[in-house]
Amino acid sequence: MSVNKEVILKKLAEAVINFDEAAAMAAVSEAISAQIDPVEAITRGLTAGIKEVGDKFGRGEIPLPFLMLAAQVMEKATNELLKYVPEDKRPEPLGVMVLGTVEGDIHNLGTNIVTAVFTAAGFKVYNIGVDQPVENFIKKAEEVNADIIGASALMSNTLQQQKFLGEALKKRGIRDKYIYMVGGGAFPGEEWCRECGADDYATDVMIALEKAKNLLAERKGRKTKTAKRK
Ligand code: B12
Structure with a gap:
């Protein structure tokens, strides 16, 4: 596993934890340039971040507005990454x-x-x-x-x-x-x-x-x- 990939996944998580939209979008660009699977960038990067934010909220360490900010960053970065999920064009849907x-x-x-x-x-x-x-x-x-x-x-x-x-x-x-x-x-x-x-x-x-x-x-x-x- 490349070190670079782990670093980028960590940047994605941290950007959500710090509700830093600019850092999140920069990390998204890095993930795309490094050809990291966009779904993995979401599940192992951004989602790890939002889970940590949720835990902090659950422990009363951060108030709701911070949770909302983190969710907004997560949503924006997710939407950008989802653009890079390759479409599997089938005439008939699988289900x-x-x-x-x-x-x-x-x-x-x-x-x-x-x-x-x-x-x-x-x-x-x-x-x-x-x-x-x-x-x-x-x-x-x-x-x-x-x-x-x-x-x-x-x-x-x-x-x-x-x-x-x-x-x-x-x-x-x-x-x-x-x-x-x-x-x-x-x-x-x-x-x-x-x-x-x-x-x-x-x-x-x-x-x-x-x-x-x-x-x-x-x-x-x-x-x-x-x-x-x-
Ligand atoms: C982001 C977030 C928010 C955002 C939501 C933004 C949005 N557009 O969704 C905002 C800030 C609005 C919010 C509001 C609230 N939240 Co909230 N929120 C979260 C947080 C941090 C992350 C949830 C999330 O989006 N995770 C990331 C996504 C990608 O993960 P996921 O949903 O699990 O989905 C994945 C899988 O589960 C699976 N999957 C999803 N759906 C399905 C369906 C099927 C069929 C299958 C097979 C798989 C599958 O695939 C997905 C991708 O891998 C969680 C904490 C946590 N650890 O979950 C708290 C949390 C869920 N929220 C919580 C609370 C209390 C609230 C509020 C009541 C707060 C308040 N006081 O107002 C309100 C709820 C209002 C309401 N009526 O729903 C609590 C719930 C506690 C509990 N056990 O009941 C949590 C656990 C935080 C905490 N630790 O206290 N929240």
Whole structure:
């Protein structure tokens, strides 16, 4: 691993920690010139920074306006890096995903990254935005005939919405129509995924992508087998 790459990733993280937009954009340029994978620059650079800011906020070491400044820097730098994620142009989408942040939660840096990375990988993503009631996920998924429903939650008091969505899908008898994935920074792990009745979870976009591809392949395999048996 090149030393230069680690230095640039650190600069990206520090720029967010110091809410220094100029330093962030300079580090973004350096990352692009050094041909660092833009997704890695986001996940190992900027995201490491925003996590540290979040921890400081959580410990009461910095007030909310500083958290907001750091989030703005993160968003601007992320948007610039996402321009360099190569588009994988496929005639048919790999899969259709409806994605959003659950009701009561306005965090969207993560879902914007998931949207960009999944789109670049060949998915058609309908990002329905933040603060979305359970019904809206279902309505959109039914409307666009989605393969995957993805729900993001970042706070302990909004996590339960992921469970409500799983329950609502079941109640309507359409749970098996969809792959249901849950994620977001505050994700408690495997056990919570099961409680939500979800197929899988991820707290990192690249892991989410790999899991989504595997789940789709599994499902397509199952469908082909059923069709052959008929
Ligand atoms: C940035 C930030 C903000 C920004 C949000 C800006 C924006 N446009 O999103 C602002 C300043 C607005 C904000 C506001 C608030 N925040 Co805030 N925020 C954060 C912070 C620091 C980072 C979150 C983030 O963007 N991370 C970076 C992204 C890229 O990561 P991510 O979301 O996890 O996404 C990745 C993966 O999870 C995955 N992924 C994401 N979604 C999905 C979906 C699926 C289906 C899958 C498979 C994968 C996946 O892929 C992404 C890329 O790798 C966190 C701390 C933390 N450590 O998470 C606190 C944090 C989440 N916030 C917190 C709080 C309390 C708040 C406020 C209530 C503060 C207040 N007093 O007003 C408000 C919330 C208002 C509301 N109703 O939602 C708390 C929550 C505590 C808790 N456990 O409940 C945290 C944990 C901070 C803390 N330590 O106290 N916040």
